Amino acid sequence: MRTEPVLLVHGFASSFERNWREPGWVDLLADAGRTVIPLDLPGHGNAPKPHDPAAYADLDQAIVAALPDQGPVDAVGFSLGAQLLLAVASRRPDRFGRLVVGGVGANLFASGDPEPIAQALEAGEADGEAASLVRAFTLFATAPGNDGRALAACLRRPHRRVEPADLGGLDRPVLVVLGDRDFAGPAEPLLDALPDATFVNLPGADHFGTPKDFRFIDAALEFLEATP
Numbered sequence: 400m401r402t403e404p405v406l407l408v409h410g411f412a413s414s415f416e417r418n419w420r421e422p423g424w425v426d427l428l429a430d431a432g433r434t435v436i437p438l439d440l441p442g443h444g445n446a447p448k449p450h451d452p453a454a455y456a457d458l459d460q461a462i463v464a465a466l467p468d469q470g471p472v473d474a475v476g477f478s479l480g481a482q483l484l485l486a487v488a489s490r491r492p493d494r495f496g497r498l499v500v501g502g503v504g505a506n507l508f509a510s511g512d513p514e515p516i517a518q519a520l521e522a523g524e525a526d527g528e529a530a531s532l533v534r535a536f537t538l539f540a541t542a543p544g545n546d547g548r549a550l551a552a553c554l555r556r557p558h559r560r561v562e563p564a565d566l567g568g569l570d571r572p573v574l575v576v577l578g579d580r581d582f583a584g585p586a587e588p589l590l591d592a593l594p595d596a597t598f599v600n601l602p603g604a605d606h607f608g609t610p611k612d613f614r615f616i617d618a619a620l621e622f623l624e625a626t627p
Contacts, residue, residue: 400432400624401433401473401496401497401623401624401625402432402433403433403470403471403472403473403496403497404433404434404435404436404467404470404472404473405428405433405434405435405436405472405473405474405475405623405625406436406438406462406465406466406472406473406474406475406484407419407424407425407435407436407437407438407474407475407476407480408438408440408462408474408475408476408477408480408481408483408484409438409439409440409443409444409477409479409480410477410478410479410480410481410502410610411443411478411479411536411550411553411554412443412536412539412540412542412545412550413443413444413477413478413539413542413610414439414443414444414445414544415437415438415439415444416444417444417542418477418480418610419435419437419475419610421611422610422611422616423616424475424610424616427616427620427625428620428625430627431620431625431626431627433473433623433625436465436466436467436472438461438462438465440458440461440479440480440483441454441455441458441461441553442455442546442549442550442552442553443545443550443553444544446461448546448549449549449552450546450548450549450552451552452552452553452555452556452557453556453557454552454556455552455553455556455558456556456557456558458483458553458556458558459483459486459487461483462483462484462487463487463491466494471493471494471495471496472494472495472496473495473496473497473498473499473623473625474488474495474497474498474499475498475499475500475501475619475623476498476499476500476501476503477500477501477502477503477609477610478501478502478503478583478606481500481501481502481503481507482503482507482561484498484500485498485500485503485507485561485566485569485573486561486565488569488571489561489565489566489568489569492568492569492570492571495571496571497571497572497573497574497622497623498571498572498573498574499573499574499576499618499619499622499623500573500574500575500576500589501575501576501577501609501610501615501619502576502577502578502581502583502606502609502610503575503577503583503589504575504577504581504583504584504585504586504587504588504589505583505584505585505586505587505588505589506582506583506584507560507561507583507588507589508560508561508562508563508588508589508592509560510560513554513555514555515530515533516532516533516536516537516551516554517550517551517554517555518551519533519534519536519537520536520537520540520547520548520550520551520554521547521548521551522547523541523547524537532582535606535607539607563588563591563592564592566589566592566593566594567592567594568594569593569594570594570595571595572595572597572622573593573595573596573597574596574597574598574599574618574619574622575589575590575593575596575597575598575599576598576599576601576609576615576618576619577598577599577600577601577609578600578601578602578603578604578605578606578608578609578612579600579601579602579603579604580603580604580605580606581601581604581605581606581609582606583606586598586600597622599614599615599618601614601615
């Protein structure tokens, strides 16, 4: 049985409460005797919400700051949180035991234009002719407590994407969980880049439903040896 604390890193336009506590992750980990490290990324939840993209340039440093002073942690990240977690772990694998990443795959290495979603978030609604993904993100981001201008700034942040070669030294076990209806896929480019990866496919699952999918939760808890 593993005893490491578990760091939970939420997705874009979400929060620790919405991504992890509401679906039951926090209680289930506590029932297994695991200490949970909470984190709200800048621009999200209870964290500061600046409107300047430059304020988000070092977004992954929020993960570094949340790590305890000593000892490795296990960690679970979803979507944006998974991307940031992999970036940090690729540089400091010694700080981690086991990693679970959901809602991330080939999109980790792909470049895209954030403007359609950023503009919709600033406006508070998507244009009627906007792409379905833009509409989906905009609807998801209208949750109470979210600041559309802050989220738009987060999308526009200057940053370097993770490249496959960056993950070559991440010698920790990583569980990748991805729904077969998730736009982040396919998973193969990410799996190929990780030295020690296990994959769980979620048939019928889309991106936004993954955090509360009990197949994801069960697979993660089993991988982390966090079942009561």
